[in-house]
Amino acid sequence: MPRRYTKKANGRSYIFQSAVGLAGYVVLSTIVSLRIFSAEQLSFLGKIAMCGFLWVALVWMAVVLHGYYRKLPDE
Numbered sequence: 001m002p003r004r005y006t007k008k009a010n011g012r013s014y015i016f017q018s019a020v021g022l023a024g025y026v027v028l029s030t031i032v033s034l035r036i037f038s039a040e041q042l043s044f045l046g047k048i049a050m051c052g053f054l055w056v057a058l059v060w061m062a063v064v065l066h067g068y069y070r071k072l073p074d075e
Contacts, residue, residue, distance in 0.1 A: 012069075025058060026058065029054040029055065032054060033054060
C-alpha cells in the first residue's frame with residue numbers, strides 16, 4: 001500500500017509551487033513596472049499607483065502564504 005503524504009508534506013509542496021509562481025509574478029511585475037515608468041502618456045501619480053498595486057499584491061500574497069504555512073499541523 002503506498003504511503004500517503006502528511007498534511008505538512010502536502011502543504012510544503014503547495015508552498016513550494018506557490019513560491020515558484022510568486023517568482024514568476026516578480027519577473028512579470030518588474031517588466032510591467034519598467035514599461036509603466038517608460039510610458040510618457042501616464043502621469044507620475046498614475047505610474048506610482050499602478051506599480052504600487054503590483055508590488056502590494058505581491059507582499060499580500062507572500063503574507064497569505066506565510067500564514068498558511070504557519071497553520072499547517074506538525075505531523
